[in-house]
Amino acid sequence: MAHAAMLGDLGEDFPFDVSDGVFLLFWGTVLIGKLIFICAIGEQMRSESSRISDALQAGITRYPDMDPSVKREIQWFICQTQRQEIRFGAFDLCYFDLTTMNRIIASGMTCIVVLVQFSAIAAHGRSQLK
Numbered sequence: 648m649a650h651a652a653m654l655g656d657l658g659e660d661f662p663f664d665v666s667d668g669v670f671l672l673f674w675g676t677v678l679i680g681k682l683i684f685i686c687a688i689g690e691q692m693r694s695e696s697s698r699i700s701d702a703l704q705a706g707i708t709r710y711p712d713m714d715p716s717v718k719r720e721i722q723w724f725i726c727q728t729q730r731q732e733i734r735f736g737a738f739d740l741c742y743f744d745l746t747t748m749n750r751i752i753a754s755g756m757t758c759i760v761v762l763v764q765f766s767a768i769a770a771h772g773r774s775q776l777k
Contacts, residue, residue: 688743
């Protein structure tokens with residue numbers, strides 16, 4: 648019975664109507680947009696951190712005659728920014744940047760390919776049942 652329901656031979660109506668489909672499509676688009684926005688912000692934070700470190704190093708080399716205590720503080724801050732990478736994440740479980748977005752897209756495409764393959768197998772099995 649479960650196999651027949653998967654193949655669509657049960658003859659029951661689909662439990663969703665068009666308005667449910669439109670709502671789910673809209674909601675999925677909103678969630679994907681939020682994920683893309685969060686990943687873009689995370690990537691900007693990471694690149695901004697390295698840009699600040701580079702700018703401070705350029706400032707030290709451009710002005711070699713600055714006060715030694717200020718220079719020492721700037722060097723300490725540069726060292727600190729290089730050791731602690733600024734990344735936008737969730738409890739060190741995953742980080743939101745372009746790498747994460749690429750991985751999400753790749754896994755989504757893999758799921759779509761698998762579903763298309765199962766659909767082809769189900770269609771072939773349905774044609775042999777008739």
